[in-house]
Amino acid sequence: MEAVVRAFLKQKNLLSEGQHVVVAVSGGPDSLALLHFLWNERASMGIRVTAAHINHQLRKEESDAEEELVRRFCQNNKIPFERAAVDVRAYAKQHNKGMSLAARELRYEQLSHIMQSVGAKRLAVAHHGDDQIETVFMKLVRSANALQRPGMDAMRRINQGQIIRPLLSVTKQDILDYCKRHHLQYALDSSNTSPAYTRNRFRESVWPFVTKENPALSKHIQRYHEWQTDDQEYLYVLAEEQLQAMLVHKSEHLLTIKRDRFLSVGLPLQRRVIHLILNYLYNESALITSVHIEQTINMLHADNPSATLELANRTTVLREYNDCHFSVASQEVSIQPSEILTIPGHVSLLIGELKTEWLQKPLESHSLERIHIDTDNISLPLSVRSIRPGDRMAPVGMEGSKKLSRIFIDRKIPKSMRSKWPVIVDANDQILWLPLLQKSRLAEGRASSGNVVTLTFCGETKYLLKQQELY
Numbered sequence: 494m495e496a497v498v499r500a501f502l503k504q505k506n507l508l509s510e511g512q513h514v515v516v517a518v519s520g521g522p523d524s525l526a527l528l529h530f531l532w533n534e535r536a537s538m539g540i541r542v543t544a545a546h547i548n549h550q551l552r553k554e555e556s557d558a559e560e561e562l563v564r565r566f567c568q569n570n571k572i573p574f575e576r577a578a579v580d581v582r583a584y585a586k587q588h589n590k591g592m593s594l595a596a597r598e599l600r601y602e603q604l605s606h607i608m609q610s611v612g613a614k615r616l617a618v619a620h621h622g623d624d625q626i627e628t629v630f631m632k633l634v635r636s637a638n639a640l641q642r643p644g645m646d647a648m649r650r651i652n653q654g655q656i657i658r659p660l661l662s663v664t665k666q667d668i669l670d671y672c673k674r675h676h677l678q679y680a681l682d683s684s685n686t687s688p689a690y691t692r693n694r695f696r697e698s699v700w701p702f703v704t705k706e707n708p709a710l711s712k713h714i715q716r717y718h719e720w721q722t723d724d725q726e727y728l729y730v731l732a733e734e735q736l737q738a739m740l741v742h743k744s745e746h747l748l749t750i751k752r753d754r755f756l757s758v759g760l761p762l763q764r765r766v767i768h769l770i771l772n773y774l775y776n777e778s779a780l781i782t783s784v785h786i787e788q789t790i791n792m793l794h795a796d797n798p799s800a801t802l803e804l805a806n807r808t809t810v811l812r813e814y815n816d817c818h819f820s821v822a823s824q825e826v827s828i829q830p831s832e833i834l835t836i837p838g839h840v841s842l843l844i845g846e847l848k849t850e851w852l853q854k855p856l857e858s859h860s861l862e863r864i865h866i867d868t869d870n871i872s873l874p875l876s877v878r879s880i881r882p883g884d885r886m887a888p889v890g891m892e893g894s895k896k897l898s899r900i901f902i903d904r905k906i907p908k909s910m911r912s913k914w915p916v917i918v919d920a921n922d923q924i925l926w927l928p929l930l931q932k933s934r935l936a937e938g939r940a941s942s943g944n945v946v947t948l949t950f951c952g953e954t955k956y957l958l959k960q961q962e963l964y
Contacts, residue, residue: 622711845952
Protein backbone atom coordinates (compact mmCIF):
# COMPACT_ATOMS: atom_id res chain seq x y z
CA MET A 494 0.00 0.00 0.00
CA GLU A 495 2.80 2.41 0.88
CA ALA A 496 4.25 2.49 -2.64
CA VAL A 497 0.82 3.04 -4.21
CA VAL A 498 0.00 5.95 -1.89
CA ARG A 499 3.43 7.53 -2.42
CA ALA A 500 2.93 7.38 -6.18
CA PHE A 501 -0.57 8.85 -5.88
CA LEU A 502 0.65 11.71 -3.69
CA LYS A 503 3.32 12.54 -6.25
CA GLN A 504 1.06 12.14 -9.29
CA LYS A 505 -1.62 14.45 -7.87
CA ASN A 506 0.87 16.81 -6.21
CA LEU A 507 -1.05 16.55 -2.95
CA LEU A 508 1.85 17.39 -0.63
CA SER A 509 5.04 19.35 -1.13
CA GLU A 510 8.18 19.73 0.93
CA GLY A 511 7.80 22.20 3.76
CA GLN A 512 4.01 21.92 3.99
CA HIS A 513 2.10 21.35 7.22
CA VAL A 514 -0.77 18.85 7.03
CA VAL A 515 -3.55 18.27 9.55
CA VAL A 516 -4.81 14.68 9.48
CA ALA A 517 -8.47 14.19 10.43
CA VAL A 518 -8.53 11.09 12.64
CA SER A 519 -11.75 9.48 13.85
CA GLY A 520 -10.07 6.46 15.40
CA GLY A 521 -11.22 4.03 12.71
CA PRO A 522 -8.84 1.93 10.60
CA ASP A 523 -8.83 4.27 7.59
CA SER A 524 -7.88 7.50 9.35
CA LEU A 525 -5.50 5.79 11.77
CA ALA A 526 -3.67 4.13 8.87
CA LEU A 527 -3.45 7.49 7.06
CA LEU A 528 -2.02 9.21 10.14
CA HIS A 529 0.47 6.38 10.72
CA PHE A 530 1.60 6.48 7.08
CA LEU A 531 2.05 10.26 6.87
CA TRP A 532 3.80 10.40 10.25
CA ASN A 533 6.29 7.75 9.11
CA GLU A 534 6.81 9.54 5.79
CA ARG A 535 7.20 13.03 7.26
CA ALA A 536 11.00 13.02 7.25
CA SER A 537 11.41 11.72 3.69
CA MET A 538 8.73 14.09 2.39
CA GLY A 539 9.88 17.07 4.43
CA ILE A 540 6.42 17.77 5.87
CA ARG A 541 4.94 18.54 9.29
CA VAL A 542 2.02 16.46 10.59
CA THR A 543 -0.65 17.27 13.19
CA ALA A 544 -3.49 14.93 14.16
CA ALA A 545 -6.99 16.34 14.74
CA HIS A 546 -10.00 14.59 16.26
CA ILE A 547 -13.56 15.93 16.33
CA ASN A 548 -15.86 14.43 18.96
CA HIS A 549 -19.43 14.53 17.60
CA GLN A 550 -20.91 13.43 20.97
CA LEU A 551 -23.48 11.24 19.22
CA ARG A 552 -22.66 7.86 20.79
CA LYS A 553 -21.86 8.89 24.37
CA GLU A 554 -19.23 6.54 25.85
CA GLU A 555 -18.27 5.20 22.42
CA SER A 556 -17.44 8.69 21.12
CA ASP A 557 -15.34 9.45 24.19
CA ALA A 558 -13.53 6.11 23.88
CA GLU A 559 -12.62 6.89 20.26
CA GLU A 560 -11.21 10.25 21.26
CA GLU A 561 -9.15 8.64 24.00
CA LEU A 562 -7.84 6.02 21.56
CA VAL A 563 -6.62 8.72 19.16
CA ARG A 564 -5.14 10.74 22.01
CA ARG A 565 -3.17 7.74 23.32
CA PHE A 566 -1.95 6.81 19.84
CA CYS A 567 -0.64 10.34 19.29
CA GLN A 568 0.89 10.47 22.77
CA ASN A 569 2.68 7.14 22.31
CA ASN A 570 4.05 8.20 18.91
CA LYS A 571 4.75 11.82 19.96
CA ILE A 572 2.38 13.15 17.28
CA PRO A 573 1.03 16.71 17.82
CA PHE A 574 -2.66 16.34 18.71
CA GLU A 575 -5.62 18.74 18.53
CA ARG A 576 -9.25 18.05 19.38
CA ALA A 577 -12.65 19.72 19.40
CA ALA A 578 -16.16 18.71 20.50
CA VAL A 579 -19.37 19.65 18.70
CA ASP A 580 -23.08 19.34 19.55
CA VAL A 581 -24.44 17.78 16.36
CA ARG A 582 -27.97 17.20 17.66
CA ALA A 583 -28.48 20.82 18.69
CA TYR A 584 -27.02 22.11 15.42
CA ALA A 585 -29.17 19.76 13.33
CA LYS A 586 -32.32 20.83 15.17
CA GLN A 587 -31.50 24.53 14.99
CA HIS A 588 -30.76 24.46 11.25
CA ASN A 589 -33.28 21.75 10.27
CA LYS A 590 -30.62 19.43 8.85
CA GLY A 591 -30.04 15.70 8.90
CA MET A 592 -27.55 14.28 11.37
CA SER A 593 -25.00 13.28 8.72
CA LEU A 594 -24.99 16.70 7.05
CA ALA A 595 -24.91 18.52 10.38
CA ALA A 596 -21.99 16.40 11.59
CA ARG A 597 -20.10 16.99 8.36
CA GLU A 598 -20.57 20.77 8.45
CA LEU A 599 -19.50 21.04 12.08
CA ARG A 600 -16.58 18.67 11.56
CA TYR A 601 -15.11 20.65 8.67
CA GLU A 602 -15.75 23.92 10.46
CA GLN A 603 -13.70 22.77 13.45
CA LEU A 604 -11.00 21.22 11.27
CA SER A 605 -10.67 24.54 9.44
CA HIS A 606 -10.19 26.30 12.78
CA ILE A 607 -7.51 23.79 13.74
CA MET A 608 -5.74 24.26 10.41
CA GLN A 609 -5.70 27.99 10.97
CA SER A 610 -4.50 27.71 14.57
CA VAL A 611 -1.51 25.47 13.68
CA GLY A 612 -0.73 27.22 10.38
CA ALA A 613 -1.51 24.25 8.10
CA LYS A 614 -2.59 24.56 4.44
CA ARG A 615 -3.48 20.89 3.92
CA LEU A 616 -6.18 18.75 5.53
CA ALA A 617 -5.79 15.01 4.89
CA VAL A 618 -8.93 12.86 5.10
CA ALA A 619 -9.08 9.09 4.78
CA HIS A 620 -11.57 8.46 1.97
CA HIS A 621 -10.39 5.43 -0.01
CA GLY A 622 -11.14 3.73 -3.31
CA ASP A 623 -14.14 1.83 -1.97
CA ASP A 624 -15.61 5.10 -0.70
CA GLN A 625 -15.16 6.52 -4.20
CA ILE A 626 -17.21 3.68 -5.69
CA GLU A 627 -19.97 4.24 -3.15
CA THR A 628 -19.99 7.99 -3.79
CA VAL A 629 -20.24 7.62 -7.57
CA PHE A 630 -23.07 5.08 -7.39
CA MET A 631 -24.96 7.04 -4.73
CA LYS A 632 -24.76 10.24 -6.77
CA LEU A 633 -26.06 8.39 -9.82
CA VAL A 634 -29.01 7.17 -7.77
CA ARG A 635 -29.77 10.29 -5.73
CA SER A 636 -28.29 13.38 -7.36
CA ALA A 637 -30.70 15.85 -8.96
CA ASN A 638 -27.88 17.58 -10.85
CA ALA A 639 -26.43 15.63 -13.78
CA LEU A 640 -23.58 18.16 -14.10
CA GLN A 641 -22.31 17.41 -10.61
CA ARG A 642 -18.84 15.88 -10.31
CA PRO A 643 -19.29 12.08 -10.28
CA GLY A 644 -17.09 11.38 -7.27
CA MET A 645 -14.62 12.90 -4.80
CA ASP A 646 -11.62 14.91 -5.94
CA ALA A 647 -8.16 13.99 -4.74
CA MET A 648 -7.80 17.65 -3.75
CA ARG A 649 -10.31 20.45 -3.26
CA ARG A 650 -10.32 23.87 -1.65
CA ILE A 651 -11.41 24.51 1.91
CA ASN A 652 -11.24 28.17 2.95
CA GLN A 653 -7.56 29.16 2.60
CA GLY A 654 -6.28 25.59 2.29
CA GLN A 655 -6.86 22.29 0.51
CA ILE A 656 -8.47 19.00 1.47
CA ILE A 657 -6.44 16.04 0.18
CA ARG A 658 -7.43 12.37 -0.11
CA PRO A 659 -4.23 10.28 -0.38
CA LEU A 660 -6.02 6.93 0.04
CA LEU A 661 -8.29 7.13 -3.03
CA SER A 662 -5.72 4.97 -4.78
CA VAL A 663 -6.18 2.00 -2.41
CA THR A 664 -9.03 -0.23 -1.25
CA LYS A 665 -10.51 -0.87 2.17
CA GLN A 666 -8.83 -4.28 2.23
CA ASP A 667 -5.46 -2.68 1.50
CA ILE A 668 -5.98 -0.46 4.54
CA LEU A 669 -7.01 -3.33 6.81
CA ASP A 670 -3.95 -5.29 5.70
CA TYR A 671 -1.79 -2.24 6.46
CA CYS A 672 -3.27 -1.96 9.95
CA LYS A 673 -2.63 -5.65 10.56
CA ARG A 674 1.01 -5.44 9.40
CA HIS A 675 1.71 -2.47 11.65
CA HIS A 676 -0.34 -3.74 14.61
CA LEU A 677 -2.60 -0.69 14.67
CA GLN A 678 -5.40 -0.88 17.22
CA TYR A 679 -8.44 0.94 15.87
CA ALA A 680 -12.06 1.52 16.83
CA LEU A 681 -15.10 0.32 14.89
CA ASP A 682 -17.93 2.85 14.61
CA SER A 683 -21.21 1.06 15.41
CA SER A 684 -23.13 3.52 13.22
CA ASN A 685 -21.29 2.15 10.16
CA THR A 686 -23.56 -0.90 10.24
CA SER A 687 -26.82 0.96 10.87
CA PRO A 688 -29.36 0.60 8.00
CA ALA A 689 -30.56 4.13 8.78
CA TYR A 690 -27.76 5.50 6.59
CA THR A 691 -27.88 5.23 2.79
CA ARG A 692 -24.17 4.50 2.50
CA ASN A 693 -24.51 1.51 4.83
CA ARG A 694 -27.43 0.11 2.85
CA PHE A 695 -25.34 0.44 -0.30
CA ARG A 696 -22.48 -1.49 1.32
CA GLU A 697 -24.86 -4.23 2.35
CA SER A 698 -26.80 -4.62 -0.91
CA VAL A 699 -24.87 -3.22 -3.87
CA TRP A 700 -21.22 -3.42 -2.88
CA PRO A 701 -20.92 -7.24 -2.77
CA PHE A 702 -22.39 -7.54 -6.27
CA VAL A 703 -20.28 -4.92 -8.07
CA THR A 704 -17.00 -5.99 -6.48
CA LYS A 705 -17.70 -9.61 -7.32
CA GLU A 706 -18.22 -8.64 -10.96
CA ASN A 707 -14.98 -6.63 -11.01
CA PRO A 708 -12.54 -6.81 -8.08
CA ALA A 709 -10.52 -3.92 -9.60
CA LEU A 710 -13.59 -1.68 -9.81
CA SER A 711 -12.15 1.01 -7.52
CA LYS A 712 -9.34 1.73 -9.99
CA HIS A 713 -11.81 1.94 -12.88
CA ILE A 714 -14.11 4.25 -10.92
CA GLN A 715 -11.22 6.50 -9.92
CA ARG A 716 -10.16 6.79 -13.56
CA TYR A 717 -13.78 7.44 -14.59
CA HIS A 718 -14.07 10.25 -12.03
CA GLU A 719 -10.79 11.84 -13.08
CA TRP A 720 -11.58 11.74 -16.81
CA GLN A 721 -15.10 13.05 -16.28
CA THR A 722 -13.75 15.83 -14.07
CA ASP A 723 -11.13 16.81 -16.65
CA ASP A 724 -13.80 16.94 -19.37
CA GLN A 725 -16.12 18.97 -17.15
CA GLU A 726 -13.44 21.52 -16.29
CA TYR A 727 -12.59 22.01 -19.96
CA LEU A 728 -16.25 22.39 -20.94
CA TYR A 729 -16.81 24.90 -18.15
CA VAL A 730 -13.90 27.01 -19.40
CA LEU A 731 -15.58 27.09 -22.82
CA ALA A 732 -18.97 27.79 -21.22
CA GLU A 733 -17.55 30.72 -19.26
CA GLU A 734 -16.13 32.20 -22.49
CA GLN A 735 -19.50 31.83 -24.21
CA LEU A 736 -21.33 33.33 -21.23
CA GLN A 737 -19.14 36.43 -21.36
CA ALA A 738 -19.87 36.76 -25.09
CA MET A 739 -23.66 36.62 -24.60
CA LEU A 740 -23.78 38.61 -21.35
CA VAL A 741 -25.19 42.15 -21.65
CA HIS A 742 -25.75 42.97 -17.97
CA LYS A 743 -24.50 41.63 -14.65
CA SER A 744 -25.17 42.88 -11.14
CA GLU A 745 -25.54 41.24 -7.75
CA HIS A 746 -29.12 40.08 -8.31
CA LEU A 747 -29.51 40.24 -12.10
CA LEU A 748 -27.90 38.73 -15.19
CA THR A 749 -29.14 39.31 -18.72
CA ILE A 750 -28.02 37.35 -21.77
CA LYS A 751 -28.89 37.47 -25.47
CA ARG A 752 -31.04 34.56 -26.61
CA ASP A 753 -29.66 34.40 -30.15
CA ARG A 754 -26.08 34.13 -28.85
CA PHE A 755 -27.19 31.45 -26.38
CA LEU A 756 -28.86 29.37 -29.10
CA SER A 757 -25.77 29.61 -31.31
CA VAL A 758 -23.74 27.31 -29.02
CA GLY A 759 -24.11 23.56 -28.64
CA LEU A 760 -26.39 21.94 -26.06
CA PRO A 761 -23.53 20.77 -23.77
CA LEU A 762 -22.35 24.38 -23.43
CA GLN A 763 -25.92 25.67 -23.07
CA ARG A 764 -26.41 23.41 -20.05
CA ARG A 765 -23.21 24.65 -18.45
CA VAL A 766 -23.92 28.31 -19.21
CA ILE A 767 -27.24 28.02 -17.34
CA HIS A 768 -25.47 26.17 -14.53
CA LEU A 769 -22.90 28.98 -14.23
CA ILE A 770 -25.64 31.62 -14.10
CA LEU A 771 -27.68 29.79 -11.45
CA ASN A 772 -24.55 29.05 -9.45
CA TYR A 773 -23.84 32.79 -9.41
CA LEU A 774 -27.35 33.70 -8.23
CA TYR A 775 -28.09 30.86 -5.79
CA ASN A 776 -26.76 30.91 -2.26
CA GLU A 777 -26.46 27.12 -2.27
CA SER A 778 -25.21 25.14 -5.25
CA ALA A 779 -27.26 22.18 -3.97
CA LEU A 780 -30.39 24.03 -5.11
CA ILE A 781 -29.39 23.67 -8.77
CA THR A 782 -31.09 20.70 -10.41
CA SER A 783 -31.04 19.21 -13.88
CA VAL A 784 -34.77 19.94 -14.07
CA HIS A 785 -34.15 23.67 -13.59
CA ILE A 786 -31.49 23.68 -16.29
CA GLU A 787 -33.66 21.73 -18.72
CA GLN A 788 -36.73 23.92 -18.09
CA THR A 789 -34.69 27.07 -18.72
CA ILE A 790 -33.24 25.71 -21.96
CA ASN A 791 -36.69 24.64 -23.18
CA MET A 792 -38.05 28.13 -22.49
CA LEU A 793 -35.23 29.74 -24.47
CA HIS A 794 -35.77 27.35 -27.38
CA ALA A 795 -39.54 27.91 -27.53
CA ASP A 796 -41.17 30.18 -30.13
CA ASN A 797 -43.03 32.25 -27.53
CA PRO A 798 -41.19 35.62 -27.29
CA SER A 799 -42.31 36.23 -23.70
CA ALA A 800 -42.25 33.75 -20.82
CA THR A 801 -41.53 33.50 -17.10
CA LEU A 802 -40.05 30.61 -15.12
CA GLU A 803 -39.90 30.46 -11.32
CA LEU A 804 -36.95 28.52 -9.89
CA ALA A 805 -35.55 27.94 -6.39
CA ASN A 806 -34.19 30.60 -4.04
CA ARG A 807 -36.67 33.24 -5.28
CA THR A 808 -34.97 33.15 -8.68
CA THR A 809 -36.95 34.07 -11.79
CA VAL A 810 -36.04 33.56 -15.44
CA LEU A 811 -37.78 36.14 -17.62
CA ARG A 812 -37.64 35.93 -21.39
CA GLU A 813 -38.57 39.11 -23.26
CA TYR A 814 -37.90 39.16 -26.98
CA ASN A 815 -34.18 38.50 -27.45
CA ASP A 816 -33.33 39.20 -23.80
CA CYS A 817 -33.31 36.61 -21.04
CA HIS A 818 -33.15 38.00 -17.50
CA PHE A 819 -32.10 35.85 -14.53
CA SER A 820 -32.96 37.65 -11.29
CA VAL A 821 -33.24 37.02 -7.57
CA ALA A 822 -36.22 38.64 -5.88
CA SER A 823 -35.46 41.31 -3.31
CA GLN A 824 -37.43 43.65 -1.11
CA GLU A 825 -36.78 46.58 -3.43
CA VAL A 826 -39.68 48.70 -4.74
CA SER A 827 -40.62 47.54 -8.25
CA ILE A 828 -42.65 50.65 -9.21
CA GLN A 829 -41.14 54.10 -9.67
CA PRO A 830 -42.64 56.23 -6.85
CA SER A 831 -43.99 59.72 -7.50
CA GLU A 832 -41.68 62.56 -6.57
CA ILE A 833 -41.71 66.33 -7.17
CA LEU A 834 -38.61 67.61 -8.96
CA THR A 835 -36.80 70.63 -7.59
CA ILE A 836 -34.96 72.95 -9.99
CA PRO A 837 -32.02 72.79 -9.81
CA GLY A 838 -31.87 69.36 -8.26
CA HIS A 839 -30.91 65.72 -8.48
CA VAL A 840 -33.00 62.63 -7.77
CA SER A 841 -32.16 58.92 -7.70
CA LEU A 842 -34.61 56.69 -9.55
CA LEU A 843 -35.13 52.94 -9.57
CA ILE A 844 -33.26 52.60 -12.85
CA GLY A 845 -31.09 55.67 -12.98
CA GLU A 846 -30.65 59.29 -11.98
CA LEU A 847 -32.28 62.55 -13.08
CA LYS A 848 -30.69 65.98 -12.94
CA THR A 849 -32.62 69.25 -13.36
CA GLU A 850 -31.15 72.71 -13.97
CA TRP A 851 -32.14 76.06 -15.47
CA LEU A 852 -30.65 76.60 -18.89
CA GLN A 853 -27.74 79.04 -18.63
CA LYS A 854 -26.64 79.05 -22.28
CA PRO A 855 -28.18 78.81 -25.77
CA LEU A 856 -30.16 75.64 -26.44
CA GLU A 857 -28.15 72.56 -27.29
CA SER A 858 -29.60 69.88 -29.51
CA HIS A 859 -31.85 67.34 -27.84
CA SER A 860 -30.69 63.77 -27.22
CA LEU A 861 -32.18 60.61 -25.79
CA GLU A 862 -30.60 61.44 -22.43
CA ARG A 863 -31.38 65.18 -22.31
CA ILE A 864 -34.28 67.50 -23.13
CA HIS A 865 -34.97 71.23 -22.77
CA ILE A 866 -38.47 72.23 -21.62
CA ASP A 867 -39.95 75.71 -22.06
CA THR A 868 -41.76 76.20 -18.76
CA ASP A 869 -43.97 78.89 -20.33
CA ASN A 870 -45.80 76.03 -22.10
CA ILE A 871 -46.41 73.87 -19.04
CA SER A 872 -47.38 74.13 -15.37
CA LEU A 873 -44.80 73.70 -12.60
CA PRO A 874 -43.79 71.84 -10.55
CA LEU A 875 -42.48 68.91 -12.56
CA SER A 876 -42.77 65.40 -11.16
CA VAL A 877 -41.50 61.92 -11.91
CA ARG A 878 -43.77 58.87 -11.55
CA SER A 879 -44.43 55.43 -13.01
CA ILE A 880 -46.68 54.53 -15.93
CA ARG A 881 -50.42 54.36 -15.20
CA PRO A 882 -53.23 52.59 -17.06
CA GLY A 883 -54.38 54.65 -20.03
CA ASP A 884 -51.38 57.02 -20.01
CA ARG A 885 -50.98 58.87 -23.32
CA MET A 886 -48.59 61.51 -24.64
CA ALA A 887 -48.27 63.73 -27.73
CA PRO A 888 -44.98 62.58 -29.31
CA VAL A 889 -42.83 65.02 -31.24
CA GLY A 890 -43.15 64.40 -34.97
CA MET A 891 -46.59 62.81 -34.71
CA GLU A 892 -50.14 64.06 -34.88
CA GLY A 893 -52.48 63.19 -32.05
CA SER A 894 -51.42 61.09 -29.06
CA LYS A 895 -50.04 57.64 -28.37
CA LYS A 896 -50.36 55.26 -25.44
CA LEU A 897 -47.24 54.84 -23.34
CA SER A 898 -47.87 51.10 -23.28
CA ARG A 899 -47.66 51.07 -27.10
CA ILE A 900 -44.39 53.06 -27.01
CA PHE A 901 -42.90 50.48 -24.66
CA ILE A 902 -44.05 47.64 -26.93
CA ASP A 903 -42.79 49.32 -30.10
CA ARG A 904 -39.40 49.94 -28.51
CA LYS A 905 -39.32 46.38 -27.11
CA ILE A 906 -38.88 47.48 -23.52
CA PRO A 907 -39.12 44.39 -21.25
CA LYS A 908 -42.27 44.14 -19.16
CA SER A 909 -40.14 43.89 -16.03
CA MET A 910 -38.71 47.36 -16.73
CA ARG A 911 -41.90 49.23 -17.65
CA SER A 912 -43.21 49.85 -14.12
CA LYS A 913 -39.76 51.12 -13.12
CA TRP A 914 -39.37 53.46 -16.09
CA PRO A 915 -39.56 57.17 -15.11
CA VAL A 916 -42.37 59.25 -16.57
CA ILE A 917 -41.87 63.05 -16.40
CA VAL A 918 -45.10 65.07 -15.97
CA ASP A 919 -46.08 68.66 -15.18
CA ALA A 920 -48.43 69.92 -12.44
CA ASN A 921 -51.45 69.00 -14.61
CA ASP A 922 -50.13 65.44 -15.02
CA GLN A 923 -49.38 66.05 -18.70
CA ILE A 924 -46.67 63.66 -19.85
CA LEU A 925 -43.63 65.55 -21.10
CA TRP A 926 -40.93 62.92 -21.47
CA LEU A 927 -40.13 59.21 -21.41
CA PRO A 928 -36.34 59.31 -20.91
CA LEU A 929 -34.40 57.59 -23.70
CA LEU A 930 -37.64 56.86 -25.59
CA GLN A 931 -39.95 59.75 -26.46
CA LYS A 932 -40.45 63.51 -25.92
CA SER A 933 -43.81 65.30 -25.96
CA ARG A 934 -44.63 68.26 -28.18
CA LEU A 935 -45.47 70.08 -24.94
CA ALA A 936 -41.81 69.92 -23.97
CA GLU A 937 -40.50 71.90 -26.95
CA GLY A 938 -38.13 74.65 -25.85
CA ARG A 939 -37.76 77.99 -27.65
CA ALA A 940 -34.50 79.86 -27.99
CA SER A 941 -36.29 83.15 -27.23
CA SER A 942 -37.63 81.96 -23.90
CA GLY A 943 -35.77 82.73 -20.73
CA ASN A 944 -37.58 79.98 -18.77
CA VAL A 945 -36.08 76.77 -20.07
CA VAL A 946 -35.21 73.87 -17.79
CA THR A 947 -32.84 71.07 -18.81
CA LEU A 948 -33.47 67.49 -17.67
CA THR A 949 -30.63 64.97 -17.96
CA PHE A 950 -31.12 61.25 -17.39
CA CYS A 951 -28.53 58.52 -16.96
CA GLY A 952 -29.20 54.96 -15.93
CA GLU A 953 -28.77 51.25 -16.43
CA THR A 954 -31.56 51.13 -19.04
CA LYS A 955 -29.05 52.37 -21.61
CA TYR A 956 -27.55 48.89 -21.91
CA LEU A 957 -30.93 47.54 -23.06
CA LEU A 958 -31.34 50.20 -25.72
CA LYS A 959 -27.79 49.83 -26.97
CA GLN A 960 -28.32 46.12 -27.49
CA GLN A 961 -31.43 46.89 -29.55
CA GLU A 962 -29.42 49.37 -31.66
CA LEU A 963 -31.72 52.25 -30.78
CA TYR A 964 -28.82 54.67 -30.50
